[in-house]
Amino acid sequence: MEIPFSESYKIKMVEPLRKTTREQREQWIKEAKYNLFNLRSEQVFIDLLTDSGTGAMSDRQWSALMMGDESYAGARSYYELKESIEKILGFPYFLPTHQGRAAENVLFSALVKAGDVVPGNSHFDTTKGHIEFRKAKAVDCTIDEAFDTEVEHPFKGNINLNKLEKVLKENPKEKIPFICVTVTCNSSGGQPVSIENLKAVYELSRKYDVPTMFDSARFAENAYFIKLREKGYENKSIKAIVKDMYQYADMMTMSSKKDGLVNIGGFIGMNDKELHRQCSTFNIMFEGYVTYGGMAGRDMSALAVGLDESTEFDYLETRIKQVEYLGNKLIEYGVPVQHPIGGHAVFIDANKVLCNVPKKEYQAQTLGIELYLEAGIRGVEIGTLLADRDPETRENRYPDLELLRLAIPRRAYTNNHMDVIAAALKNVFDRRDKITSGYNITWEAPIMRHFTVELEKA
Ligand code: F0G
Numbered sequence: 001m002e003i004p005f006s007e008s009y010k011i012k013m014v015e016p017l018r019k020t021t022r023e024q025r026e027q028w029i030k031e032a033k034y035n036l037f038n039l040r041s042e043q044v045f046i047d048l049l050t051d052s053g054t055g056a057m058s059d060r061q062w063s064a065l066m067m068g069d070e071s072y073a074g075a076r077s078y079y080e081l082k083e084s085i086e087k088i089l090g091f092p093y094f095l096p097t098h099q100g101r102a103a104e105n106v107l108f109s110a111l112v113k114a115g116d117v118v119p120g121n122s123h124f125d126t127t128k129g130h131i132e133f134r135k136a137k138a139v140d141c142t143i144d145e146a147f148d149t150e151v152e153h154p155f156k157g158n159i160n161l162n163k164l165e166k167v168l169k170e171n172p173k174e175k176i177p178f179i180c181v182t183v184t185c186n187s188s189g190g191q192p193v194s195i196e197n198l199k200a201v202y203e204l205s206r207k208y209d210v211p212t213m214f215d216s217a218r219f220a221e222n223a224y225f226i227k228l229r230e231k232g233y234e235n236k237s238i239k240a241i242v243k244d245m246y247q248y249a250d251m252m253t254m255s256s257k258k259d260g261l262v263n264i265g266g267f268i269g270m271n272d273k274e275l276h277r278q279c280s281t282f283n284i285m286f287e288g289y290v291t292y293g294g295m296a297g298r299d300m301s302a303l304a305v306g307l308d309e310s311t312e313f314d315y316l317e318t319r320i321k322q323v324e325y326l327g328n329k330l331i332e333y334g335v336p337v338q339h340p341i342g343g344h345a346v347f348i349d350a351n352k353v354l355c356n357v358p359k360k361e362y363q364a365q366t367l368g369i370e371l372y373l374e375a376g377i378r379g380v381e382i383g384t385l386l387a388d389r390d391p392e393t394r395e396n397r398y399p400d401l402e403l404l405r406l407a408i409p410r411r412a413y414t415n416n417h418m419d420v421i422a423a424a425l426k427n428v429f430d431r432r433d434k435i436t437s438g439y440n441i442t443w444e445a446p447i448m449r450h451f452t453v454e455l456e457k458a
Pocket of ligand 1: 124216217
């Protein structure tokens with residue numbers, strides 16, 4: 001008999017989960033103004049809102065935490081992290097920040113100005129927010145295949161080189177601070193970018209003399225997919241593939257809350273000493289002194305270990321196989337999901353599930369609320385609410401995909417939880433014809449509205 005697959009770790013500490021009733025959930029979601037972000041975590045049974053900062057640290061990380069050095073300047077923990085970043089990602093200069101968007105804020109303060117254009121593959125919402133906040137424009141150059149959930153393509157995060165070259169050709173290089181490549185591409189469904197594509201983008205960046213920046217939140221998951229799907233990489237270690245990826249980047253921003261395997265933290269990595277100097281001033285202003293930048297020493301020590309663990313094949317295999325397990329269960333039940341299954345999450349095609357709900361009543365949000373009511377599971381809308389309004393016309397921007405994301409925290413849940421999620425979603429799917437109306441906005445913020453939006457039943 002073939003020995004089945006099992007997790008590459010065992011559990012040393014547990015946290016209880018609380019079951020709730022449908023009546024309770026109906027009350028709570030109403031009080032939350034139908035915004036899943038407004039729920040208290042105790043009101044949630046399985047929390048798939050995000051895989052960001054929600055993972056479990058290892059025993060090695062917890063012991064590193066205890067050894068943290070909290071010195072304001074020159075802490076040992078800073079040097080541990082510096083060494084880890086240089087060894088794994090290859091950047092000689094780095095600045096710690098409190099999370100990914102803070103890294104964006106610091107780096108973009110040095111590089112992005114009004115009227116600039118930042119081409120890339122579907123920029124994450126905070127990345128886009130930081131670009132648009134500076135009156136610059138993010139141009140999405142992702143390959144067309146990414147916008148059809150049914151198309152099988154091994155690297156749906158790839159950049160369409162023609163689209164990219166058009167932007168590079170039509171704008172003077174002074175107006176393009178960098179090309180932004182998100183690995184894996186969250187907004188297109190946790191989809192990876194191939195080395196071949198990274199290399200081609202880099203070659204274009206040299207041709208037009210603009211730098212390349214990797215938004216690296218899930219860089220290790222990207223490397224795992226390269227190992228599995230790209231010819232010539234099957235026998236390389238994850239760490240070697242990561243090195244191969246980063247030879248094509250001039251700088252990176254990192255949300256360490258994902259593939260850093262910590263609960264808070266971020267950083268900027270760069271090759272250029274002068275850029276490091278420029279960013280240091282902004283880091284001191286916005287984050288903290290250059291050797292801690294918004295992170296406790298202990299968290300930097302835990303992150304140094306996290307980067308090492310997340311770039312190990314066994315960890316990644318366990319992680320991604322769990323996401324795949326959930327995805328395959330849903331496929332078995334006929335629920336339309338993004339193909340292939342992404343690295344950190346399963347994305348449900350809400351437009352195909354709730355076709356009786358009008359688009360303007362937020363299909364993916366409606367599906368998210370239904371799933372919560374069904375079994376206390378919290379996902380997140382990646383659709384019209386997130387896409388926000390056009391900054392100029394103030395009209396709703398309707399994205400190509402209306403998705404409900406079920407993001408899986410790292411090392412936190414078991415496959416029994418995945419079974420519960422799949423069954424709950426099947427129940428919603430089976431009664432989809434009876435769901436004919438969604439929600440209307442009663443209040444929204446002028447930018448990044450989805451976090452705080454308030455809704456009522458349509
Ligand atoms: N870039 C990507 C690709 C992200 O997915 C995120 C965060 C960030 C940058 C910002 O990092 O949260 O540390 O400030 N994504 C989370 C998510 C919030 O749920 O996907 P942050």
